Amino acid sequence: MTSLVLADHDNASLKDSTAKAVSAAHLLGGDVHVLVAGLNCVAAAEAAARIDGVAKVLHAEAPQYEHMLPEPLAALITAQAAGYDAFLAPSTASGKNVMPRVAAGLDVMQISDVMNVLSPDTFERPIYAGNVIETVRSKDGKKVMTVRTTAFPPAAAAGVAAPIETLGPVASPEISTFVSEELTKSERPELTAARIVVSGGRALQSRENFTKLIEPLAEKLHAAVGASRAAVDAGYAPNDWQVGQTGKIVAPDLYIAIGISGAIQHLAGMKDSKVIVAINKDADAPIFQVADYGLVADLYTALPELDRELAAIGK
Template sequence: MTALVIAEHDNNSLKGATLNTVTAAAQCGGEVHVLVAGSNAAEAAKQAAQIAGVTKVLHADAPHLGDGLAENLAAQVLAVAAGYSHILFPATASGKNVAPRVAAKLDVAQVSDITKVESPDTFERPIYAGNAIATVQSTDAVKVITVRTTGFDAAPATGGSAAVESVPAVADAGISSFVGREVTKSDRPELTAAKIIVSGGRALGSAEKFNELLTPLADKLGAALGASRAAVDAGYAPNDWQVGQTGKIVAPQLYIACGISGAIQHLAGMKDSKVIVAINKDPEAPIFSVADYGLEADIFTAVPELVKLL
């Protein structure tokens, strides 16, 4: 058995989700290969070759692979899919866009969002917003899998010495084109990769209060800022800060929830955090059920005091 991991990268460097996916692939048994499909992505392929546990890197390079268009990337995966028992994607926006196309073309059932590998054909995945765990067994010859990266530790980025093999790039499908990308620039860590997250809820009352209260705390801790869906819907925070089932799934070392009640939708996105601290004046708030440390207090008093102590 050999597993193929589809690397996520920006043509210059690998994204962290690839390392977590390599860990999941290694648990499926057999060798682990990585496909790096991009444009002038030799550096990303070199980094993939250094990942501990990877035995081969397939490098496909062409201009039309540079922007990660799902049609072209899926075709490239299918072109090299023969001989692999498992094809794994990170469960990111990109992975979720490409994996179903590959599964459909291979005529197999996709296994989505796995958090544990029980055996080469059996996996665990959360359902009902994480309130239940389903054990799924696949009898398909090829398992097409998306990996919830918070469920697996990152593989060491160094220590490997895999061979890099160039493979022919597929032709441009020509049915979609890259128009542009608007990237939010911030000095803070990217939310899904941050080790510390300070998150706020609707109780903050306004965008001004959200920034006034949480920014100093995040600055002190070197943390990323997050928000509940209610806070985002109310306009207190931008969409890309949303943590939850319909936002980003995070698992930092420390998650500080300020004025967040803890709706199921939000808990599904952060309850795998290593340490959860909740500050809320409602003693019945559901967030306390998952918190390692709970402070029953008014956030407008407690947070500034915490900042002073730091």
């Protein structure tokens, strides 16, 4: 069985999610190849070649792949279909955009958000906001799936780089075009890759309180900032901070939930965290059911005290 993993990258560098998808592909057995498609993405292809267990890297350079538009990528992947038994991508915005089109092009089912590989044709995936784990067996000749990266460790670095093979671009339906993008830059780590995440909920009451209370704490802990959907919908935090079923799935070493009640949709995005700390003045808040440590207190009192303690430690 030979698998093809779609690399997650920004043309300049490879994302950690690619190495985790490679770990999932290893469980299928057989060779694992990685497809790196973009523009001026040689560095990303070379990084993919240094992932342990990767037998070969397919490197495609063309302007149509620069912004990871789903139609050109899906066409490129389906053009390689004859040589592969399985196609995998991380469950990122890009992977979830591309792989359904690949499945449709191959006329097979897609298996979404795979969190365990039981055999080459049997997989586990979460449903009902993670409250039920579904076992799926696919009889399709070719498997197409997205991988929940928080469920797999990243593959280690290899001592010897795999060979890199150049692919030419293929014709693709020109039904979408790239218009523009606005990128935010931050010194804090990326939310899905951070070891520590500090999240705020609706109890913060304003964007100003996020700036005054949550962000300074995150900076002291070298943490990423997250938010509940309620906080995002209220305009207290930007969309890319949202953690949960309709946001980002995280599994950091430490997750600090501040003023978050713990709705089922939010828990689906963070309950795999190694250690969960909750601060909420409602002793009956559902977040305390999953928290390893809970503090029943008003966040407006608790956070200044925590800030003073951290400042003292820093001295």
